[in-house]
Amino acid sequence: MTTENLYLEGEEKFGPVTSFLFGLSSVVLNKYYDAIVEDLRGKKFGSLLDLGCGRGNLLIKLAGELQTPSFYGLDPSPYMLKSAQKNLTKKGLTSRLKVKIGSSRVIPFDEKFDAIISSFSYHHWKDRDSSIATIASHLSDDGFISIYEHEVGRDRISKSHGIKESDWEHLEVEGLKKTVTHNNGLIILTLTR
Numbered sequence: 001m002t003t004e005n006l007y008l009e010g011e012e013k014f015g016p017v018t019s020f021l022f023g024l025s026s027v028v029l030n031k032y033y034d035a036i037v038e039d040l041r042g043k044k045f046g047s048l049l050d051l052g053c054g055r056g057n058l059l060i061k062l063a064g065e066l067q068t069p070s071f072y073g074l075d076p077s078p079y080m081l082k083s084a085q086k087n088l089t090k091k092g093l094t095s096r097l098k099v100k101i102g103s104s105r106v107i108p109f110d111e112k113f114d115a116i117i118s119s120f121s122y123h124h125w126k127d128r129d130s131s132i133a134t135i136a137s138h139l140s141d142d143g144f145i146s147i148y149e150h151e152v153g154r155d156r157i158s159k160s161h162g163i164k165e166s167d168w169e170h171l172e173v174e175g176l177k178k179t180v181t182h183n184n185g186l187i188i189l190t191l192t193r
């Protein structure tokens with residue numbers, strides 16, 4: 001796995017220590033992962049890409065709950081991906097779920113995706129608007145993008161790591177319709193054709 005730095009200056013790098021600490025604390029995200037699975041359950045897609053998939057926690061949950069044949073994940077952190085790969089192997093999911101090093105700017109898959117999602121990663125991105133444009137070019141004809149974040153203001157984590165509706169007010173992506181929804185502490189940006 002390459003160790004090339006795919007983070008932009010100013011983006012938090014998930015090195016060995018941060019990745020390990022995230023692993024210890026990520027259990028608090030379980031209730032949000034459940035809400036994301038429910039949000040996606042009603043939608044139709046044959047392939048899904050998770051941007052900033054970290055240790056693969058959400059992907060593993062999705063693969064267990066949904067019939068979707070192909071799941072993909074990418075992350076700029078080789079340390080997060082090493083844990084993701086270990087977890088996928090342990091669960092016997094490596095034929096259905098592939099992870100690669102990449103970023104919101106560098107998407108190293110040839111295929112287009114029906115669903116492109118991201119959880120608790122977008123707030124780290126330093127070039128959010130141009131990343132969204134890059135991501136949109138990897139969507140299939142009927143595809144959609146869903147970005148899941150903590151909504152600002154409900155607790156300590158959401159104050160420092162949250163997104164508010166006004167952060168997306170200016171966002172326009174040619175050919176895609178934007179909606180912003182709220183669900184028990186999550187704020188969700190969805191872009192559909």
Ligand SMILES: C[S@@+](CC[C@H](N)C(=O)[O-])C[C@H]1O[C@@H](n2cnc3c(N)ncnc32)[C@H](O)[C@@H]1O
Nearest residue numbers: 014052053054077080103104119120121124125
């Ligand atoms: C808080 S973790 C969330 C991991 C995972 N999505 C989850 O919900 O468990 C944030 C992740 O976003 C990744 N990340 C940071 N900047 C990124 C970027 N520009 N593009 C893609 N991923 C990025 C980090 O390496 C890290 O793994």
